[in-house]
Amino acid sequence: MDSAEAYVIVGGSAAGMAAAQAIRERDPAAGITVLSEEADAPYFRPLIPYLVSGRKQAREMTLAGSGPYTGRDIQVWTEARVTAVDCKGQRVTLADGRQLGYGKVLFATGSRPFLPPEIKGTDTEGVFALRTLADARRMAKRAETTRRAVMLGGGLLNLKAAFALLERGIRVTLVVFSPEVLSQLMNPSDALLIRHALDRAGLEIRTGTAARQIVGDESGVCAVGLDNGDEIACQMVCIGKGVRPNVDFLAGSGIRIGEGIVADRFTACNQPNTFAAGDVAVTHEPVSGRPIMTALWTNAVEMGRCAGFNMAGLPTAYTGTFGILNATQVADMPFVAMGTVHTEGVDLEIHRHASAEAYRKLVFDTDGKHLVGAVLVGDITNAGIYRYLIREKRDITTVKRQIVNHQLHYGHLLPI
Amino acid sequence: MTQPKEIFVLTDRCVGCRTCTIACAVAHSTSKTLFGAVAETPRPKSRIYVEWAAPAHKVPMVCRHCEDAPCMHACISGAIRRTDDGVVITDTDKCIGCWTCVMVCPYGMIGRDLERHKAYRCDRCPDRDIPACVAACPTGALVYQTVPAYAADVRRHASGEMVKGKGS
Ligand SMILES: Cc1cc2nc3c(=O)[nH]c(=O)nc-3n(C[C@H](O)[C@H](O)[C@H](O)COP(=O)(O)OP(=O)(O)OC[C@H]3O[C@@H](n4cnc5c(N)ncnc54)[C@H](O)[C@@H]3O)c2cc1C
Numbered sequence: 266m267d268s269a270e271a272y273v274i275v276g277g278s279a280a281g282m283a284a285a286q287a288i289r290e291r292d293p294a295a296g297i298t299v300l301s302e303e304a305d306a307p308y309f310r311p312l313i314p315y316l317v318s319g320r321k322q323a324r325e326m327t328l329a330g331s332g333p334y335t336g337r338d339i340q341v342w343t344e345a346r347v348t349a350v351d352c353k354g355q356r357v358t359l360a361d362g363r364q365l366g367y368g369k370v371l372f373a374t375g376s377r378p379f380l381p382p383e384i385k386g387t388d389t390e391g392v393f394a395l396r397t398l399a400d401a402r403r404m405a406k407r408a409e410t411t412r413r414a415v416m417l418g419g420g421l422l423n424l425k426a427a428f429a430l431l432e433r434g435i436r437v438t439l440v441v442f443s444p445e446v447l448s449q450l451m452n453p454s455d456a457l458l459i460r461h462a463l464d465r466a467g468l469e470i471r472t473g474t475a476a477r478q479i480v481g482d483e484s485g486v487c488a489v490g491l492d493n494g495d496e497i498a499c500q501m502v503c504i505g506k507g508v509r510p511n512v513d514f515l516a517g518s519g520i521r522i523g524e525g526i527v528a529d530r531f532t533a534c535n536q537p538n539t540f541a542a543g544d545v546a547v548t549h550e551p552v553s554g555r556p557i558m559t560a561l562w563t564n565a566v567e568m569g570r571c572a573g574f575n576m577a578g579l580p581t582a583y584t585g586t587f588g589i590l591n592a593t594q595v596a597d598m599p600f601v602a603m604g605t606v607h608t609e610g611v612d613l614e615i616h617r618h619a620s621a622e623a624y625r626k627l628v629f630d631t632d633g634k635h636l637v638g639a640v641l642v643g644d645i646t647n648a649g650i651y652r653y654l655i656r657e658k659r660d661i662t663t664v665k666r667q668i669v670n671h672q673l674h675y676g677h678l679l680p681i
Numbered sequence: 682m683t684q685p686k687e688i689f690v691l692t693d694r695c696v697g698c699r700t701c702t703i704a705c706a707v708a709h710s711t712s713k714t715l716f717g718a719v720a721e722t723p724r725p726k727s728r729i730y731v732e733w734a735a736p737a738h739k740v741p742m743v744c745r746h747c748e749d750a751p752c753m754h755a756c757i758s759g760a761i762r763r764t765d766d767g768v769v770i771t772d773t774d775k776c777i778g779c780w781t782c783v784m785v786c787p788y789g790m791i792g793r794d795l796e797r798h799k800a801y802r803c804d805r806c807p808d809r810d811i812p813a814c815v816a817a818c819p820t821g822a823l824v825y826q827t828v829p830a831y832a833a834d835v836r837r838h839a840s841g842e843m844v845k846g847k848g849s
Binding site for chain 1: 692732734740742753754755763777781783784787791
């Protein structure tokens, strides 16, 4: 294959593989090479907690051939880390010295866990930040000899990891600096039902406190010291303190980096024939247009697919995404958080409804004509319709009562 | 390959009798009979919904098996795929009940089976010539048609009613 026509994709996960699939749908014959630093072939990253709990095997997480990922002849090179990009010569250099020319290249290198430098001892054995299948394997191994684990950070990822360990019968303590869990996704008062569900499930939660240091001995981690002077004895620590984009390999390439890789509305970077998508890319929020970074599988796929179409010559504008667009179930409590959900001290019209089983908060703009955010806990029926209304900035005046009462259905929106 | 068929809804013909929802639940039950189905636990679930919209409209609603199905691309476990017949299906074994599909379906057509902790939706009754809901509808409000040459346009129009300007 002539490299002037070849597609090279750096990063073989949500964004990279979605792009490869989109290119293949447009062009049955194009050469597509995906370069991935990991030793594992592409997999569904959000499933890795199931390897820790033992509910799934790694082979059940394989991406190629599952869902929409059916494209043929997509070459995936594993253990292929890109260390430099030459935008003039249109080629990438791998860690082992190999070089590969491209016609068009996509940067979909995602993100890696952030390890706060103020916490000492994060390099101790038995300390994890769950991101890759390799991490999950190591964590599962360590779990065999772990009686108690301490999770630092109260985000969704750490909660998922916490539940995987609870399922294995390990005692788990979650240490959260914020006043409540999931502070990125909702206000403390919105999280009440979820907190009860976590308590019922046996998760120990300590809020308003942070870890100072991780203490180790010859068997690895043995305790965590907190800023209030407490020390918790444990055999495992899991850090969930957010992620940072993988952009180091672009040093000196001329690719513009802001908070992440800067891409335009058509997912293109500032150099010819270069594109970016997924966790690594700066995108924009559809309601306000503000630049944001996201850490969402759904967004990485959507943007990756968009980039693939653009690379294959079908101009496709990326409409952006909400920074918050989460659905999941923790313990027995399903919830969805999307759009503008932090409403403390903001001038917005807010409708809340709480019962023993369900809670909802619907956020409208100041004139009350547009839905801008929603938190649904317990009953998430028709959440997708709300997402649609927020994203399309629909005037909701005629269906506002149905929204507030959580009775909206698609029939209400039909022109009948 | 046979022409793909789709379920079309003629809202002005629907009288809201919900025969379709019963037929759907029965078709997706273990016993496949009405008497057997009502006794089953978990209760067999309908994948078609009939809602009421003011002033007096009855609106049958069912999965559109959208062209660029948002649920399929959003799924974080690879459980949703399109069959050769163009039907978007959820693989129950792969589904982990994270409800991401529920969050992105603009029609609200994905159900949650709380007993099994799995998402479910219309599968167009793969073992039947005509989907159970269509066969049962007494007023002709549901139509199962061989999609003619303008299929793509019809489908785009059908989903375009709500999903206008979806980016791609
Ligand atoms: C445990 C867990 C649960 C999650 N649950 C959810 C969820 O429920 N919903 C949701 O929306 N999101 C979830 N996420 C987040 C989601 O997985 C990420 O947002 C998504 O994977 C981002 O995809 P990406 O393709 O942009 O990058 P990544 O998935 O980060 O992949 C980037 C790839 O690029 C490779 N790479 C990096 N640098 C280089 C280089 N220099 N050369 C070659 N290859 C390189 C990496 O090895 C990696 O394979 C979860 C994440 C985790 C870890």
